[in-house]
Amino acid sequence: MATFSRKTPGSRTLNRGLSILRAFRQGGSTLSNTDLAERSGLPKPTISRLTHSLVEAGFLLFDFKRKAYRLSPIYLNLALIYNESSEIVKIATPIMESLAETANVNVGLASADLSDIVYLASIRGEKGGFFRQVTPGSRRPVETLSLGLSYLNAVDEATRTDLIKTIAARQAGHVEFILDRIAKSRAQLRTHGYCVANWHSGLIAISRAVSGLDDSIYSINISFSPQAERDADHQTREYGQLLTRLADDIARSWQETLLDHESGLNDPT
Structure with missing residues:
Protein backbone atom coordinates (compact mmCIF):
# COMPACT_ATOMS: atom_id res chain seq x y z
CA MET A 1 0.00 0.00 0.00
CA ALA A 2 1.64 3.25 -1.11
CA THR A 3 2.00 6.14 1.31
CA PHE A 4 0.81 9.56 0.15
CA SER A 5 3.37 12.31 0.69
CA GLU A 38 -14.03 14.91 24.25
CA ARG A 39 -14.12 12.89 21.03
CA SER A 40 -11.53 14.85 19.08
CA GLY A 41 -9.16 15.75 21.89
CA LEU A 42 -9.16 19.40 20.82
CA PRO A 43 -9.55 22.29 23.28
CA LYS A 44 -12.98 23.92 23.51
CA PRO A 45 -11.87 27.34 22.11
CA THR A 46 -10.54 25.56 19.01
CA ILE A 47 -13.78 23.57 18.71
CA SER A 48 -15.81 26.78 18.87
CA ARG A 49 -13.83 28.42 16.06
CA LEU A 50 -13.92 25.34 13.84
CA THR A 51 -17.62 24.57 14.32
CA HIS A 52 -18.38 28.21 13.49
CA SER A 53 -16.52 27.84 10.17
CA LEU A 54 -18.09 24.45 9.44
CA VAL A 55 -21.58 25.86 9.96
CA GLU A 56 -20.82 28.82 7.70
CA ALA A 57 -19.48 26.47 5.02
CA GLY A 58 -22.59 24.27 5.21
CA PHE A 59 -20.90 21.14 6.58
CA LEU A 60 -22.59 21.37 9.98
CA LEU A 61 -26.01 22.57 11.11
CA PHE A 62 -26.68 24.05 14.54
CA ASP A 63 -29.66 22.71 16.46
CA PHE A 64 -30.82 25.67 18.58
CA LYS A 65 -33.16 23.56 20.72
CA ARG A 66 -30.44 21.08 21.72
CA LYS A 67 -27.61 23.64 21.49
CA ALA A 68 -25.62 21.10 19.51
CA TYR A 69 -24.39 20.40 15.99
CA ARG A 70 -25.49 17.85 13.43
CA LEU A 71 -24.32 16.92 9.97
CA SER A 72 -25.80 18.68 6.96
CA PRO A 73 -27.38 16.94 3.92
CA ILE A 74 -24.14 17.37 1.95
CA TYR A 75 -22.92 14.05 3.35
CA LEU A 76 -25.73 12.18 1.64
CA ASN A 77 -24.56 13.66 -1.63
CA LEU A 78 -20.93 12.75 -0.92
CA ALA A 79 -21.94 9.19 -0.03
CA LEU A 80 -23.96 8.94 -3.25
CA ILE A 81 -20.98 10.12 -5.29
CA TYR A 82 -18.73 7.60 -3.55
CA ASN A 83 -21.10 4.70 -4.21
CA GLU A 84 -21.56 5.67 -7.85
CA SER A 85 -17.83 5.98 -8.47
CA SER A 86 -16.58 3.00 -6.47
CA GLU A 87 -15.91 0.08 -8.80
CA ILE A 88 -14.54 -1.79 -5.79
CA VAL A 89 -18.03 -2.06 -4.28
CA LYS A 90 -19.88 -2.43 -7.60
CA ILE A 91 -17.79 -5.44 -8.61
CA ALA A 92 -17.71 -7.13 -5.21
CA THR A 93 -21.38 -6.79 -4.26
CA PRO A 94 -22.98 -9.30 -6.70
CA ILE A 95 -20.30 -11.87 -5.87
CA MET A 96 -20.98 -11.38 -2.16
CA GLU A 97 -24.75 -11.57 -2.69
CA SER A 98 -24.44 -14.86 -4.55
CA LEU A 99 -22.46 -16.49 -1.74
CA ALA A 100 -24.69 -15.05 0.99
CA GLU A 101 -27.79 -16.50 -0.67
CA THR A 102 -26.41 -19.93 -1.54
CA ALA A 103 -24.51 -20.54 1.71
CA ASN A 104 -26.99 -18.85 4.09
CA VAL A 105 -24.30 -16.61 5.62
CA ASN A 106 -23.68 -12.90 6.10
CA VAL A 107 -20.92 -11.29 4.04
CA GLY A 108 -19.19 -7.96 4.60
CA LEU A 109 -16.66 -5.77 2.80
CA ALA A 110 -14.79 -3.01 4.62
CA SER A 111 -11.86 -0.63 4.44
CA ALA A 112 -9.95 1.36 7.05
CA ASP A 113 -10.34 4.96 8.10
CA LEU A 114 -7.42 5.76 10.39
CA SER A 115 -7.85 3.28 13.29
CA ASP A 116 -11.44 2.35 12.44
CA ILE A 117 -12.95 -0.12 10.02
CA VAL A 118 -15.80 1.14 7.83
CA TYR A 119 -18.30 -1.20 6.18
CA LEU A 120 -18.61 -0.58 2.43
CA ALA A 121 -21.13 -3.36 1.87
CA SER A 122 -23.01 -5.76 4.13
CA ILE A 123 -25.12 -8.61 2.79
CA ARG A 124 -27.32 -10.56 5.19
CA GLY A 125 -28.03 -14.03 3.83
CA GLU A 126 -28.52 -15.91 7.08
CA LYS A 127 -32.12 -16.76 7.94
CA GLY A 128 -32.73 -16.56 11.66
CA GLY A 129 -29.84 -16.79 14.09
CA PHE A 130 -28.11 -13.84 15.69
CA PHE A 131 -29.09 -10.53 14.13
CA ARG A 132 -26.95 -7.42 14.17
CA GLN A 133 -27.89 -4.47 12.00
CA VAL A 134 -24.87 -3.45 9.93
CA THR A 135 -25.19 -0.97 7.09
CA PRO A 136 -22.67 0.59 4.69
CA GLY A 137 -20.94 3.40 6.55
CA SER A 138 -21.05 1.61 9.92
CA ARG A 139 -17.68 1.97 11.62
CA ARG A 140 -15.98 0.18 14.49
CA PRO A 141 -12.50 0.29 16.07
CA VAL A 142 -10.20 -2.09 14.17
CA GLU A 143 -9.51 -4.23 17.23
CA THR A 144 -13.21 -5.09 17.73
CA LEU A 145 -13.94 -6.88 14.44
CA SER A 146 -12.47 -9.78 12.49
CA LEU A 147 -12.40 -7.34 9.55
CA GLY A 148 -10.15 -5.04 11.53
CA LEU A 149 -7.86 -7.82 12.71
CA SER A 150 -7.31 -9.08 9.17
CA TYR A 151 -6.56 -5.51 8.08
CA LEU A 152 -4.07 -5.07 10.92
CA ASN A 153 -2.20 -8.13 9.73
CA ALA A 154 -2.13 -7.02 6.09
CA VAL A 155 -0.57 -3.56 6.54
CA ASP A 156 3.17 -2.93 6.66
CA GLU A 157 5.03 -3.13 9.95
CA ALA A 158 5.33 0.63 10.45
CA THR A 159 1.59 1.17 9.92
CA ARG A 160 0.76 -1.72 12.23
CA THR A 161 3.02 -0.33 14.96
CA ASP A 162 1.34 3.09 14.76
CA LEU A 163 -2.13 1.53 14.84
CA ILE A 164 -1.29 -0.61 17.86
CA LYS A 165 -0.09 2.49 19.72
CA THR A 166 -3.44 4.17 19.00
CA ILE A 167 -5.33 1.04 20.06
CA ALA A 168 -3.32 0.73 23.28
CA ALA A 169 -4.11 4.34 24.17
CA ARG A 170 -7.87 3.94 23.79
CA GLN A 171 -7.92 0.48 25.37
CA ALA A 172 -5.73 1.42 28.30
CA GLY A 173 -7.43 -0.97 30.69
CA HIS A 174 -7.37 -3.94 28.30
CA VAL A 175 -4.02 -3.67 26.52
CA GLU A 176 -2.79 -7.20 27.28
CA PHE A 177 -6.10 -8.71 26.16
CA ILE A 178 -6.10 -6.70 22.92
CA LEU A 179 -2.47 -7.49 22.10
CA ASP A 180 -3.15 -11.18 22.72
CA ARG A 181 -6.17 -10.99 20.41
CA ILE A 182 -4.08 -9.41 17.66
CA ALA A 183 -1.30 -12.01 18.08
CA LYS A 184 -3.81 -14.88 17.89
CA SER A 185 -5.35 -13.44 14.74
CA ARG A 186 -1.91 -13.28 13.10
CA ALA A 187 -1.29 -16.92 13.97
CA GLN A 188 -4.69 -17.92 12.57
CA LEU A 189 -4.04 -16.07 9.32
CA ARG A 190 -0.67 -17.78 8.92
CA THR A 191 -2.16 -21.20 9.64
CA HIS A 192 -5.62 -21.02 8.04
CA GLY A 193 -5.59 -17.95 5.79
CA TYR A 194 -8.31 -16.25 7.86
CA CYS A 195 -8.81 -15.02 11.42
CA VAL A 196 -11.75 -15.80 13.68
CA ALA A 197 -13.79 -13.66 16.08
CA ASN A 198 -16.65 -14.95 18.22
CA TRP A 199 -17.01 -12.15 20.74
CA HIS A 200 -20.74 -11.72 20.21
CA SER A 201 -22.91 -14.41 21.72
CA GLY A 202 -24.24 -16.65 19.00
CA LEU A 203 -22.17 -15.23 16.14
CA ILE A 204 -18.84 -16.26 14.62
CA ALA A 205 -17.03 -14.09 12.08
CA ILE A 206 -14.05 -14.98 9.93
CA SER A 207 -12.10 -12.55 7.77
CA ARG A 208 -9.17 -12.09 5.43
CA ALA A 209 -7.72 -9.12 3.57
CA VAL A 210 -7.31 -8.54 -0.15
CA SER A 211 -5.63 -5.86 -2.25
CA GLY A 212 -8.01 -3.69 -4.29
CA LEU A 213 -7.88 -1.96 -7.66
CA ASP A 214 -6.10 1.00 -6.08
CA ASP A 215 -3.66 -1.23 -4.15
CA SER A 216 -5.44 -0.30 -0.93
CA ILE A 217 -6.25 -3.04 1.55
CA TYR A 218 -9.82 -4.25 1.92
CA SER A 219 -11.19 -6.81 4.36
CA ILE A 220 -13.83 -9.41 3.58
CA ASN A 221 -15.71 -11.46 6.15
CA ILE A 222 -18.28 -14.17 6.55
CA SER A 223 -20.36 -14.32 9.73
CA PHE A 224 -22.78 -17.02 10.83
CA SER A 225 -24.62 -18.45 13.81
CA PRO A 226 -23.24 -21.95 14.50
CA GLN A 227 -25.80 -24.73 14.28
CA ALA A 228 -26.38 -26.51 17.57
CA GLU A 229 -26.25 -29.96 15.99
CA ARG A 230 -22.96 -29.27 14.23
CA ASP A 231 -19.48 -28.60 15.54
CA ALA A 232 -18.67 -24.86 15.38
CA ASP A 233 -15.04 -25.58 14.49
CA HIS A 234 -16.20 -27.73 11.57
CA GLN A 235 -18.44 -24.94 10.32
CA THR A 236 -15.63 -22.41 10.69
CA ARG A 237 -13.32 -24.54 8.56
CA GLU A 238 -16.06 -25.07 5.99
CA TYR A 239 -16.84 -21.36 5.74
CA GLY A 240 -13.14 -20.58 5.80
CA GLN A 241 -12.83 -22.39 2.47
CA LEU A 242 -15.78 -20.41 1.13
CA LEU A 243 -14.15 -17.17 2.33
CA THR A 244 -10.90 -18.04 0.55
CA ARG A 245 -12.74 -18.68 -2.72
CA LEU A 246 -14.81 -15.51 -2.25
CA ALA A 247 -11.71 -13.37 -1.72
CA ASP A 248 -10.02 -14.96 -4.74
CA ASP A 249 -13.11 -14.39 -6.92
CA ILE A 250 -13.37 -10.74 -5.91
CA ALA A 251 -9.64 -10.11 -6.32
CA ARG A 252 -9.71 -11.76 -9.77
CA SER A 253 -12.71 -9.68 -10.85
CA TRP A 254 -10.99 -6.51 -9.64
CA GLN A 255 -7.84 -7.44 -11.54
CA GLU A 256 -9.78 -8.20 -14.74
CA THR A 257 -11.43 -4.79 -14.51
CA LEU A 258 -8.04 -3.12 -14.06
CA LEU A 259 -6.64 -4.96 -17.09
CA ASP A 260 -9.67 -3.94 -19.15
CA HIS A 261 -9.10 -0.31 -18.19
CA GLU A 262 -5.41 -0.49 -19.09
CA SER A 263 -6.25 -2.19 -22.38
CA GLY A 264 -8.71 0.58 -23.21
CA LEU A 265 -6.14 3.26 -22.44
CA ASN A 266 -3.55 1.60 -24.66
CA ASP A 267 -5.96 0.97 -27.55
CA PRO A 268 -5.03 3.44 -30.31
CA THR A 269 -8.58 3.30 -31.73
Whole structure:
Protein backbone atom coordinates (compact mmCIF):
# COMPACT_ATOMS: atom_id res chain seq x y z
CA MET A 1 0.00 0.00 0.00
CA ALA A 2 1.64 3.25 -1.11
CA THR A 3 2.00 6.14 1.31
CA PHE A 4 0.81 9.56 0.15
CA SER A 5 3.37 12.31 0.69
CA ARG A 6 4.26 15.77 -0.58
CA LYS A 7 7.08 18.17 0.11
CA THR A 8 4.66 20.98 0.95
CA PRO A 9 3.17 20.74 4.47
CA GLY A 10 -0.50 19.99 4.97
CA SER A 11 -3.02 22.22 6.70
CA ARG A 12 -3.19 21.68 10.45
CA THR A 13 -6.43 23.64 10.68
CA LEU A 14 -8.07 21.48 8.01
CA ASN A 15 -6.94 18.30 9.78
CA ARG A 16 -8.50 19.58 13.00
CA GLY A 17 -11.74 20.41 11.23
CA LEU A 18 -11.90 16.94 9.73
CA SER A 19 -11.34 15.40 13.17
CA ILE A 20 -14.54 17.17 14.25
CA LEU A 21 -16.49 15.62 11.37
CA ARG A 22 -15.10 12.18 12.24
CA ALA A 23 -16.49 12.59 15.75
CA PHE A 24 -20.02 12.02 14.42
CA ARG A 25 -20.96 8.35 14.63
CA GLN A 26 -23.98 6.10 14.74
CA GLY A 27 -25.96 6.28 17.95
CA GLY A 28 -26.04 10.06 18.29
CA SER A 29 -27.20 12.62 15.76
CA THR A 30 -26.17 15.79 17.60
CA LEU A 31 -22.97 16.73 19.44
CA SER A 32 -22.24 19.75 21.60
CA ASN A 33 -18.90 21.56 21.74
CA THR A 34 -18.15 19.58 24.90
CA ASP A 35 -18.93 16.29 23.12
CA LEU A 36 -16.75 17.27 20.18
CA ALA A 37 -13.88 18.26 22.45
CA GLU A 38 -14.03 14.91 24.25
CA ARG A 39 -14.12 12.89 21.03
CA SER A 40 -11.53 14.85 19.08
CA GLY A 41 -9.16 15.75 21.89
CA LEU A 42 -9.16 19.40 20.82
CA PRO A 43 -9.55 22.29 23.28
CA LYS A 44 -12.98 23.92 23.51
CA PRO A 45 -11.87 27.34 22.11
CA THR A 46 -10.54 25.56 19.01
CA ILE A 47 -13.78 23.57 18.71
CA SER A 48 -15.81 26.78 18.87
CA ARG A 49 -13.83 28.42 16.06
CA LEU A 50 -13.92 25.34 13.84
CA THR A 51 -17.62 24.57 14.32
CA HIS A 52 -18.38 28.21 13.49
CA SER A 53 -16.52 27.84 10.17
CA LEU A 54 -18.09 24.45 9.44
CA VAL A 55 -21.58 25.86 9.96
CA GLU A 56 -20.82 28.82 7.70
CA ALA A 57 -19.48 26.47 5.02
CA GLY A 58 -22.59 24.27 5.21
CA PHE A 59 -20.90 21.14 6.58
CA LEU A 60 -22.59 21.37 9.98
CA LEU A 61 -26.01 22.57 11.11
CA PHE A 62 -26.68 24.05 14.54
CA ASP A 63 -29.66 22.71 16.46
CA PHE A 64 -30.82 25.67 18.58
CA LYS A 65 -33.16 23.56 20.72
CA ARG A 66 -30.44 21.08 21.72
CA LYS A 67 -27.61 23.64 21.49
CA ALA A 68 -25.62 21.10 19.51
CA TYR A 69 -24.39 20.40 15.99
CA ARG A 70 -25.49 17.85 13.43
CA LEU A 71 -24.32 16.92 9.97
CA SER A 72 -25.80 18.68 6.96
CA PRO A 73 -27.38 16.94 3.92
CA ILE A 74 -24.14 17.37 1.95
CA TYR A 75 -22.92 14.05 3.35
CA LEU A 76 -25.73 12.18 1.64
CA ASN A 77 -24.56 13.66 -1.63
CA LEU A 78 -20.93 12.75 -0.92
CA ALA A 79 -21.94 9.19 -0.03
CA LEU A 80 -23.96 8.94 -3.25
CA ILE A 81 -20.98 10.12 -5.29
CA TYR A 82 -18.73 7.60 -3.55
CA ASN A 83 -21.10 4.70 -4.21
CA GLU A 84 -21.56 5.67 -7.85
CA SER A 85 -17.83 5.98 -8.47
CA SER A 86 -16.58 3.00 -6.47
CA GLU A 87 -15.91 0.08 -8.80
CA ILE A 88 -14.54 -1.79 -5.79
CA VAL A 89 -18.03 -2.06 -4.28
CA LYS A 90 -19.88 -2.43 -7.60
CA ILE A 91 -17.79 -5.44 -8.61
CA ALA A 92 -17.71 -7.13 -5.21
CA THR A 93 -21.38 -6.79 -4.26
CA PRO A 94 -22.98 -9.30 -6.70
CA ILE A 95 -20.30 -11.87 -5.87
CA MET A 96 -20.98 -11.38 -2.16
CA GLU A 97 -24.75 -11.57 -2.69
CA SER A 98 -24.44 -14.86 -4.55
CA LEU A 99 -22.46 -16.49 -1.74
CA ALA A 100 -24.69 -15.05 0.99
CA GLU A 101 -27.79 -16.50 -0.67
CA THR A 102 -26.41 -19.93 -1.54
CA ALA A 103 -24.51 -20.54 1.71
CA ASN A 104 -26.99 -18.85 4.09
CA VAL A 105 -24.30 -16.61 5.62
CA ASN A 106 -23.68 -12.90 6.10
CA VAL A 107 -20.92 -11.29 4.04
CA GLY A 108 -19.19 -7.96 4.60
CA LEU A 109 -16.66 -5.77 2.80
CA ALA A 110 -14.79 -3.01 4.62
CA SER A 111 -11.86 -0.63 4.44
CA ALA A 112 -9.95 1.36 7.05
CA ASP A 113 -10.34 4.96 8.10
CA LEU A 114 -7.42 5.76 10.39
CA SER A 115 -7.85 3.28 13.29
CA ASP A 116 -11.44 2.35 12.44
CA ILE A 117 -12.95 -0.12 10.02
CA VAL A 118 -15.80 1.14 7.83
CA TYR A 119 -18.30 -1.20 6.18
CA LEU A 120 -18.61 -0.58 2.43
CA ALA A 121 -21.13 -3.36 1.87
CA SER A 122 -23.01 -5.76 4.13
CA ILE A 123 -25.12 -8.61 2.79
CA ARG A 124 -27.32 -10.56 5.19
CA GLY A 125 -28.03 -14.03 3.83
CA GLU A 126 -28.52 -15.91 7.08
CA LYS A 127 -32.12 -16.76 7.94
CA GLY A 128 -32.73 -16.56 11.66
CA GLY A 129 -29.84 -16.79 14.09
CA PHE A 130 -28.11 -13.84 15.69
CA PHE A 131 -29.09 -10.53 14.13
CA ARG A 132 -26.95 -7.42 14.17
CA GLN A 133 -27.89 -4.47 12.00
CA VAL A 134 -24.87 -3.45 9.93
CA THR A 135 -25.19 -0.97 7.09
CA PRO A 136 -22.67 0.59 4.69
CA GLY A 137 -20.94 3.40 6.55
CA SER A 138 -21.05 1.61 9.92
CA ARG A 139 -17.68 1.97 11.62
CA ARG A 140 -15.98 0.18 14.49
CA PRO A 141 -12.50 0.29 16.07
CA VAL A 142 -10.20 -2.09 14.17
CA GLU A 143 -9.51 -4.23 17.23
CA THR A 144 -13.21 -5.09 17.73
CA LEU A 145 -13.94 -6.88 14.44
CA SER A 146 -12.47 -9.78 12.49
CA LEU A 147 -12.40 -7.34 9.55
CA GLY A 148 -10.15 -5.04 11.53
CA LEU A 149 -7.86 -7.82 12.71
CA SER A 150 -7.31 -9.08 9.17
CA TYR A 151 -6.56 -5.51 8.08
CA LEU A 152 -4.07 -5.07 10.92
CA ASN A 153 -2.20 -8.13 9.73
CA ALA A 154 -2.13 -7.02 6.09
CA VAL A 155 -0.57 -3.56 6.54
CA ASP A 156 3.17 -2.93 6.66
CA GLU A 157 5.03 -3.13 9.95
CA ALA A 158 5.33 0.63 10.45
CA THR A 159 1.59 1.17 9.92
CA ARG A 160 0.76 -1.72 12.23
CA THR A 161 3.02 -0.33 14.96
CA ASP A 162 1.34 3.09 14.76
CA LEU A 163 -2.13 1.53 14.84
CA ILE A 164 -1.29 -0.61 17.86
CA LYS A 165 -0.09 2.49 19.72
CA THR A 166 -3.44 4.17 19.00
CA ILE A 167 -5.33 1.04 20.06
CA ALA A 168 -3.32 0.73 23.28
CA ALA A 169 -4.11 4.34 24.17
CA ARG A 170 -7.87 3.94 23.79
CA GLN A 171 -7.92 0.48 25.37
CA ALA A 172 -5.73 1.42 28.30
CA GLY A 173 -7.43 -0.97 30.69
CA HIS A 174 -7.37 -3.94 28.30
CA VAL A 175 -4.02 -3.67 26.52
CA GLU A 176 -2.79 -7.20 27.28
CA PHE A 177 -6.10 -8.71 26.16
CA ILE A 178 -6.10 -6.70 22.92
CA LEU A 179 -2.47 -7.49 22.10
CA ASP A 180 -3.15 -11.18 22.72
CA ARG A 181 -6.17 -10.99 20.41
CA ILE A 182 -4.08 -9.41 17.66
CA ALA A 183 -1.30 -12.01 18.08
CA LYS A 184 -3.81 -14.88 17.89
CA SER A 185 -5.35 -13.44 14.74
CA ARG A 186 -1.91 -13.28 13.10
CA ALA A 187 -1.29 -16.92 13.97
CA GLN A 188 -4.69 -17.92 12.57
CA LEU A 189 -4.04 -16.07 9.32
CA ARG A 190 -0.67 -17.78 8.92
CA THR A 191 -2.16 -21.20 9.64
CA HIS A 192 -5.62 -21.02 8.04
CA GLY A 193 -5.59 -17.95 5.79
CA TYR A 194 -8.31 -16.25 7.86
CA CYS A 195 -8.81 -15.02 11.42
CA VAL A 196 -11.75 -15.80 13.68
CA ALA A 197 -13.79 -13.66 16.08
CA ASN A 198 -16.65 -14.95 18.22
CA TRP A 199 -17.01 -12.15 20.74
CA HIS A 200 -20.74 -11.72 20.21
CA SER A 201 -22.91 -14.41 21.72
CA GLY A 202 -24.24 -16.65 19.00
CA LEU A 203 -22.17 -15.23 16.14
CA ILE A 204 -18.84 -16.26 14.62
CA ALA A 205 -17.03 -14.09 12.08
CA ILE A 206 -14.05 -14.98 9.93
CA SER A 207 -12.10 -12.55 7.77
CA ARG A 208 -9.17 -12.09 5.43
CA ALA A 209 -7.72 -9.12 3.57
CA VAL A 210 -7.31 -8.54 -0.15
CA SER A 211 -5.63 -5.86 -2.25
CA GLY A 212 -8.01 -3.69 -4.29
CA LEU A 213 -7.88 -1.96 -7.66
CA ASP A 214 -6.10 1.00 -6.08
CA ASP A 215 -3.66 -1.23 -4.15
CA SER A 216 -5.44 -0.30 -0.93
CA ILE A 217 -6.25 -3.04 1.55
CA TYR A 218 -9.82 -4.25 1.92
CA SER A 219 -11.19 -6.81 4.36
CA ILE A 220 -13.83 -9.41 3.58
CA ASN A 221 -15.71 -11.46 6.15
CA ILE A 222 -18.28 -14.17 6.55
CA SER A 223 -20.36 -14.32 9.73
CA PHE A 224 -22.78 -17.02 10.83
CA SER A 225 -24.62 -18.45 13.81
CA PRO A 226 -23.24 -21.95 14.50
CA GLN A 227 -25.80 -24.73 14.28
CA ALA A 228 -26.38 -26.51 17.57
CA GLU A 229 -26.25 -29.96 15.99
CA ARG A 230 -22.96 -29.27 14.23
CA ASP A 231 -19.48 -28.60 15.54
CA ALA A 232 -18.67 -24.86 15.38
CA ASP A 233 -15.04 -25.58 14.49
CA HIS A 234 -16.20 -27.73 11.57
CA GLN A 235 -18.44 -24.94 10.32
CA THR A 236 -15.63 -22.41 10.69
CA ARG A 237 -13.32 -24.54 8.56
CA GLU A 238 -16.06 -25.07 5.99
CA TYR A 239 -16.84 -21.36 5.74
CA GLY A 240 -13.14 -20.58 5.80
CA GLN A 241 -12.83 -22.39 2.47
CA LEU A 242 -15.78 -20.41 1.13
CA LEU A 243 -14.15 -17.17 2.33
CA THR A 244 -10.90 -18.04 0.55
CA ARG A 245 -12.74 -18.68 -2.72
CA LEU A 246 -14.81 -15.51 -2.25
CA ALA A 247 -11.71 -13.37 -1.72
CA ASP A 248 -10.02 -14.96 -4.74
CA ASP A 249 -13.11 -14.39 -6.92
CA ILE A 250 -13.37 -10.74 -5.91
CA ALA A 251 -9.64 -10.11 -6.32
CA ARG A 252 -9.71 -11.76 -9.77
CA SER A 253 -12.71 -9.68 -10.85
CA TRP A 254 -10.99 -6.51 -9.64
CA GLN A 255 -7.84 -7.44 -11.54
CA GLU A 256 -9.78 -8.20 -14.74
CA THR A 257 -11.43 -4.79 -14.51
CA LEU A 258 -8.04 -3.12 -14.06
CA LEU A 259 -6.64 -4.96 -17.09
CA ASP A 260 -9.67 -3.94 -19.15
CA HIS A 261 -9.10 -0.31 -18.19
CA GLU A 262 -5.41 -0.49 -19.09
CA SER A 263 -6.25 -2.19 -22.38
CA GLY A 264 -8.71 0.58 -23.21
CA LEU A 265 -6.14 3.26 -22.44
CA ASN A 266 -3.55 1.60 -24.66
CA ASP A 267 -5.96 0.97 -27.55
CA PRO A 268 -5.03 3.44 -30.31
CA THR A 269 -8.58 3.30 -31.73
